[in-house]
Amino acid sequence: MKILIIEDEPEMLDNMRQSLEREQYNIEAATDYKTAMRKVGVYEYDCILLDIGLPDGNGLELLKQLKDSGKGDGVIIVSARDSLDDRLTGLNLGADDYLSKPFHMAELHARVKAVLRRRHFDGSKLVELGNLTIDPESRTVKIDNAEIILNRKEYDILMYLITNKTRLVTKAALAEHVWGDHIDQSDSFDFIYSQIKNLRKKLESATINVEAVYGVGYKLEVV
Amino acid sequence: MKLLNYTTQYQALLLLPLITIWAVLFYYTMLDEIYDSLDDGLENQKIVLVKRAAVDPSILTQDDEDFVKHIYNFTPISITAFNSFQESYRDTLMYRQNEDDNEPVRVYESAVRYEDDFYKLKIITSMVEEDDLIEHLIVYLIGLYVFLVISILILNNWMLRRIWKPFYGLIGQLRNFRIEKNKGFQIPESNIEEFELLNTTVGKLIKKSTDSFVAQKQFIENASHELQTPLAISINKLELFLENNELKKKQLKDIATVLDNLGKLTRMNKSLLLLSKIENHQYENEEQVDLIALTDNIVRDFEDMADHKKMKIVVISNGLLRYQMNEDLATILLTNLIKNTLIHGKKKESIQIKINQDSWQIRNFGEMQELDQRSLFTRFKKSANHKKSTGLGLAITKAIADRYSLELEYQFEGTHTFKIGFP
Numbered sequence: 001m002k003i004l005i006i007e008d009e010p011e012m013l014d015n016m017r018q019s020l021e022r023e024q025y026n027i028e029a030a031t032d033y034k035t036a037m038r039k040v041g042v043y044e045y046d047c048i049l050l051d052i053g054l055p056d057g058n059g060l061e062l063l064k065q066l067k068d069s070g071k072g073d074g075v076i077i078v079s080a081r082d083s084l085d086d087r088l089t090g091l092n093l094g095a096d097d098y099l100s101k102p103f104h105m106a107e108l109h110a111r112v113k114a115v116l117r118r119r120h121f122d123g124s125k126l127v128e129l130g131n132l133t134i135d136p137e138s139r140t141v142k143i144d145n146a147e148i149i150l151n152r153k154e155y156d157i158l159m160y161l162i163t164n165k166t167r168l169v170t171k172a173a174l175a176e177h178v179w180g181d182h183i184d185q186s187d188s189f190d191f192i193y194s195q196i197k198n199l200r201k202k203l204e205s206a207t208i209n210v211e212a213v214y215g216v217g218y219k220l221e222v223v
Numbered sequence: 224m225k226l227l228n229y230t231t232q233y234q235a236l237l238l239l240p241l242i243t244i245w246a247v248l249f250y251y252t253m254l255d256e257i258y259d260s261l262d263d264g265l266e267n268q269k270i271v272l273v274k275r276a277a278v279d280p281s282i283l284t285q286d287d288e289d290f291v292k293h294i295y296n297f298t299p300i301s302i303t304a305f306n307s308f309q310e311s312y313r314d315t316l317m318y319r320q321n322e323d324d325n326e327p328v329r330v331y332e333s334a335v336r337y338e339d340d341f342y343k344l345k346i347i348t349s350m351v352e353e354d355d356l357i358e359h360l361i362v363y364l365i366g367l368y369v370f371l372v373i374s375i376l377i378l379n380n381w382m383l384r385r386i387w388k389p390f391y392g393l394i395g396q397l398r399n400f401r402i403e404k405n406k407g408f409q410i411p412e413s414n415i416e417e418f419e420l421l422n423t424t425v426g427k428l429i430k431k432s433t434d435s436f437v438a439q440k441q442f443i444e445n446a447s448h449e450l451q452t453p454l455a456i457s458i459n460k461l462e463l464f465l466e467n468n469e470l471k472k473k474q475l476k477d478i479a480t481v482l483d484n485l486g487k488l489t490r491m492n493k494s495l496l497l498l499s500k501i502e503n504h505q506y507e508n509e510e511q512v513d514l515i516a517l518t519d520n521i522v523r524d525f526e527d528m529a530d531h532k533k534m535k536i537v538v539i540s541n542g543l544l545r546y547q548m549n550e551d552l553a554t555i556l557l558t559n560l561i562k563n564t565l566i567h568g569k570k571k572e573s574i575q576i577k578i579n580q581d582s583w584q585i586r587n588f589g590e591m592q593e594l595d596q597r598s599l600f601t602r603f604k605k606s607a608n609h610k611k612s613t614g615l616g617l618a619i620t621k622a623i624a625d626r627y628s629l630e631l632e633y634q635f636e637g638t639h640t641f642k643i644g645f646p
Contacts (some may be wrong), residue, residue: 005498101449101452101455102459103459106625153527167465170482180524191526191531191532213475
């Protein structure tokens, strides 16, 4: 999988590159509008992470150009400007998603994987891990071919942890992803524990475990 | 009062004395003219009668003192009386057949000589009926006044509409002008110097405020941008660090604390940005928001949090509550109030939301102590036992309420109640 990161902030770029490379993606980077234009002119990318504020041009303009030349699929706008106008303009121009800074790494992976899943229907659409099989289309989960019933939140938690199976997912990242933006100002994220507890109970016969990491967050473990 | 009615009112007031003075002058001049003409006629009659007497002397002796048969009469007088006779015109009342009443007549008295006899000659003629004249004059003058006022009104209306057209165009646009909408403002052109000055001045003012509005908006966005990126870098660096290293419990906890605080900083930055945006009217898309459905949605989102604290949120709704506002702001408004009760409410107690046609209120059990009304809705006011809150939630609630002229009240009667009144 080939991913292009268009981001002018070197540290930001470095973080994203490091984290995404661990997933075995092939990462290319551009730090300005001109380089970005040149790269997308030559190569095909499965996903493009596009920062709106570039030193020599607007990311939205670049998106327009990409769409015009038929290469605008799989674009995720990454912006520090959480402005409604930009979000709407970006999505209207045909961006696949909009991620506002600051975001959690876990969220970045979830968004990138969602885009890649949507774009590549090759092979199996099913997600398999241990003795678990998940069909994201119908949102069904099976343990050794026996379906288990999860509610919306339990399913979202499981999917999020599977998407980020190699890393520690902080409680804040999980809460914001599953419970939505409203929740982000609550004084503690302890309430997610009861859903985790239910999920664990339902996954008793599975070969995966939801591990709590010292009150920091959760991690999926395949036994 | 409209400009048009204002000028017409003054013109009408001015016309009233003008027409009255003119009417008095006109009346006396006309009367004078009538007397003059009557007297000339009487004098002419005298000459005619004197000539007729030469042909028919019998008219000298008709003795018709009461003017029953004729309109003239000769009375013999002495030569001394003749010599000292003063010609005179006077008005008197006399019975008139046609009116069956005493009516004013003009009497002309003169002395004439026929051969060696001297006569006093009296001739009468019917007079203007002054009371009738005045009555008619007044009726016609009132008619004229009304006619003039109506004509002025119509003329003014027409002229004002024509001449003041650019002015009304300008104020019409000013009334609908919303700086945040950034719609083109058409400055009308005018040949009238004053209007041209007004137009260019308004144009300059609008450009200046639009420029500074844009600059302010950009400043907020830039400030947020500048803060978000370093925050993002720091958070992601720490998350990577967690990903890449096997850490001890103590190290993990420290990093978690730093992450928590960075999260808090992020929320605070977002809240401040939101506050500025609300105050700068940057959420201009409005629609009819169904606040009952919205409440149900938000309550569902908070179910887990309520369960965790063993609290129950009960929604009681009587009738419909819809309001024209921005949907995101409506969501933030209700979310903040609900979240507030969840965070500060006592465990195992219930939270009651009551929705009526014109109000939305939320009640909960918290600390048995009234909150300070004055500082409750100010920024960075927070209770000591909730260190993670940003202290901006209620300030944002207040800003949204103010934006839509909603009444936001807090009451304490053993329970804490926040109430929003919808006008």
